[in-house]
Amino acid sequence: xxxxxxxxxxxxxxxxxxxxxxxxxxxxxxxxxxxxxxxxxxxxxxxxxxxxxxxxxxxxxxxxxxxxxxxxxxxxxxxxxxxxxxxxxxxxxxxxxxxxxxxxxxxxxxxxxxxxxxxxxxxxxxxxxxxxxxxxxxxxxxxxxxxxxxxxxxxxxxxxxxxxxxxxxxxxxxxxxxxxxxxxxxxxxxxxxxxxxxxxxxxxxxxxx
Amino acid sequence: xxxxxxxxxxxxxxxxxxxxxxxxxxxxxxxxxxxxxxxxxxxxxxxxxxxxxxxxxxxxxxxxxxxxxxxxxxxxxxxxxxxxxxxxxxxxxxxxxxxxxxxxxxxxxxxxxxxxxxxxxxxxxxxxxxxxxxxxxxxxxxxxxxxxxxxxxxxxxxxxxxxxxxxxxxxxxxxxxxxxxxxxxxxxxxxxxxxxxxxxxxxxxxxxx
Amino acid sequence: xxxxxxxxxxxxxxxxxxxxxxxxxxxxxxxxxxxxxxxxxxxxxxxxxxxxxxxxxxxxxxxxxxxxxxxxxxxxxxxxxxxxxxxxxxxxxxxxxxxxxxxxxxxxxxxxxxxxxxxxxxxxxxxxxxxxxxxxxxxxxxxxxxxxxxxxxxxxxxxxxxxxxxxxxxxxxxxxxxxxxxxxxxxxxxxxxxxxxxxxxxxxxxxxx
Numbered sequence: 135x136x137x138x139x140x141x142x143x144x145x146x147x148x149x150x151x152x153x154x155x156x157x158x159x160x161x162x163x164x165x166x167x168x169x170x171x172x173x174x175x176x177x178x179x180x181x182x183x184x185x186x187x188x189x190x191x192x193x194x195x196x197x198x199x200x201x202x203x204x205x206x207x208x209x210x211x212x213x214x215x216x217x218x219x220x221x222x223x224x225x226x227x228x229x230x231x232x233x234x235x236x237x238x239x240x241x242x243x244x245x246x247x248x249x250x251x252x253x254x255x256x257x258x259x260x261x262x263x264x265x266x267x268x269x270x271x272x273x274x275x276x277x278x279x280x281x282x283x284x285x286x287x288x289x290x291x292x293x294x295x296x297x298x299x300x301x302x303x304x305x306x307x308x309x310x311x312x313x314x315x316x317x318x319x320x321x322x323x324x325x326x327x328x329x330x331x332x333x334x335x336x337x338x339x340x341x342x343x
Numbered sequence: 344x345x346x347x348x349x350x351x352x353x354x355x356x357x358x359x360x361x362x363x364x365x366x367x368x369x370x371x372x373x374x375x376x377x378x379x380x381x382x383x384x385x386x387x388x389x390x391x392x393x394x395x396x397x398x399x400x401x402x403x404x405x406x407x408x409x410x411x412x413x414x415x416x417x418x419x420x421x422x423x424x425x426x427x428x429x430x431x432x433x434x435x436x437x438x439x440x441x442x443x444x445x446x447x448x449x450x451x452x453x454x455x456x457x458x459x460x461x462x463x464x465x466x467x468x469x470x471x472x473x474x475x476x477x478x479x480x481x482x483x484x485x486x487x488x489x490x491x492x493x494x495x496x497x498x499x500x501x502x503x504x505x506x507x508x509x510x511x512x513x514x515x516x517x518x519x520x521x522x523x524x525x526x527x528x529x530x531x532x533x534x535x536x537x538x539x540x541x542x543x544x545x546x547x548x549x550x551x552x
Numbered sequence: 553x554x555x556x557x558x559x560x561x562x563x564x565x566x567x568x569x570x571x572x573x574x575x576x577x578x579x580x581x582x583x584x585x586x587x588x589x590x591x592x593x594x595x596x597x598x599x600x601x602x603x604x605x606x607x608x609x610x611x612x613x614x615x616x617x618x619x620x621x622x623x624x625x626x627x628x629x630x631x632x633x634x635x636x637x638x639x640x641x642x643x644x645x646x647x648x649x650x651x652x653x654x655x656x657x658x659x660x661x662x663x664x665x666x667x668x669x670x671x672x673x674x675x676x677x678x679x680x681x682x683x684x685x686x687x688x689x690x691x692x693x694x695x696x697x698x699x700x701x702x703x704x705x706x707x708x709x710x711x712x713x714x715x716x717x718x719x720x721x722x723x724x725x726x727x728x729x730x731x732x733x734x735x736x737x738x739x740x741x742x743x744x745x746x747x748x749x750x751x752x753x754x755x756x757x758x759x760x761x
Contacts, residue, residue, distance in 0.1 A: 165703065251405065274480055459617055542579050
């Protein structure tokens with residue numbers, strides 16, 4: 135479906151650019167920037183495919199590889215202008231994670247995994263590129279501290295299974311559960327939501343290294 | 344066998360709780376706590392199964408997933424009371440690593456790997472959940488600095504192969520080599536054993552970052 | 553072919569020794585030293601084999617395991633004398649990465665992957681042992697900051713595909729592209745080459761943590 139392909143490409147671009155920006159902040163060299171962008175964009179899907187034991191998409195269809203190269207190239211060239219497209223990138227990123235969540239869930243269903251594992255695979259697809267990126271940068275993954283991102287994927291993943299039991303057509307199931315991921319993420323960012331934390335207020339900013 | 348299942352569940356709980364405690368020490372949010380607990384509990388077995396190229400247990404049998412969720416939930420609720428059950432947790436943890444070592448060795452034998460690789464697979468099953476946990480927390484794995492834990496698994500793994508050559512029944516081979524893992528671990532903790540180190544005493548606590 | 557086997561063994565030794573040295577610098581204990589040496593030596597090939605979904609070499613042919621054990625043993629014993637063989641180690645390391653690059657490219661071709669993926673697989677074989685080593689040591693991989701190493705592999709990998717289109721025999725294709733990897737690496741080290749960086753000179757050494 136053409137629309138899904140466009141969303142997929144926009145999402146890949148947004149993920150790759152966000153990876154490249156973080157790599158530049160860490161002052162990595164061009165090889166490091168490309169690898170971090172690459173891992174951010176395809177790492178989640180790769181881990182998902184290794185866990186499922188299926189073919190890894192980008193290794194057969196190199197479209198993604200070239201899109202990532204192009205995105206990194208542009209991100210490096212225009213690195214000082216990127217704040218002007220930040221909103222677009224956020225939007226691409228948001229529809230990207232919605233799509234990857236659904237794709238991961240559907241790959242899990244296709245391989246006959248239980249519901250909770252399918253939701254986990256969706257969340258891994260959408261979120262673990264960023265986890266691997268942070269590990270490669272020797273940081274505690276940001277998503278383990280400000281996780282509304284992952285929560286949106288988990289909620290959207292379960293919504294997919296609930297909606298499947300309704301008389302809705304498959305297309306609507308995908309669209310509604312994807313939209314739910316986007317909505318939660320956008321609301322969370324707008325209102326600065328975070329999960330409850332269990333630590334006394336006073337020192338809540340300390341021990342973070 | 345029911346006994347093995349009970350040991351497996353107790354071990355999973357002990358691993359998950361230890362992961363959750365470390366995640367809370369790092370002040371992670373609920374999502375981070377769940378992921379770290381999960382990786383600690385099933386990461387070693389997952390790496391083993393990826394290396395062997397076989398099905399990953401927890402993806403088909405979700406019992407483990409729910410046990411881990413429950414363990415994390417209880418660990419968070421009772422986080423201030425956990426010192427009262429520290430001895431039980433240590434015991435569960437110890438029988439857990441004994442069991443995982445033997446399970447890993449037997450999975451290696453079933454896939455026809457050489458002895459030294461089977462022992463490595465046993466050690467990976469028992470120890471690499473903790474390694475992955477520490478990587479996700481951006482720390483050098485503790486087991487690379489205080490490793491008696493891994494040594495116990497390695498000794499127990501080789502013992503398994505030696506005992507197999509004796510007229511002992513299979514059950515006894517499992518029990519004796521498992522008990523050996525537990526014994527070494529308990530002695531090591533009691534007497535604060537560590538491997539010889541190669542560094543001059545004077546500055547032995549410095550360079551650790 | 554005997555020559556290739558000798559190169560492979562020398563390369564494995566050089567990689568294992570370099571891993572052991574870094575582990576000792578981090579003051580790890582013997583278990584940590586062995587694991588870091590092991591991951592440095594076989595980590596790149598392991599990741600390549602997982603991505604390709606093929607058998608992992610060292611799990612079936614334990615020669616490598618014993619070579620690594622022996623190399624670590626000698627590196628620990630003679631750790632104060634290693635500067636006298638530094639040049640030999642650098643040479644072994646250099647022909648090692650040349651060989652691993654070509655082996656990775658050829659494994660990619662055998663599994664019918666596109667050219668760019670084969671080159672990536674060659675680079676992963678040669679470079680990602682070091683990346684995994686640095687992650688286990690909680691450092692940003694050195695290759696992401698001083699990457700001429702990886703560039704040599706990438707250039708050599710593409711050269712392999714260009715030379716295949718010429719009337720050269722297979723042996724010459726391997727030798728010339730492998731020699732190119734070595735040449736670029738040696739020149740880069742001799743003349744202290746690095747990739748262009750995008751950061752203002754003034755603060756170029758700061759933000760590196």
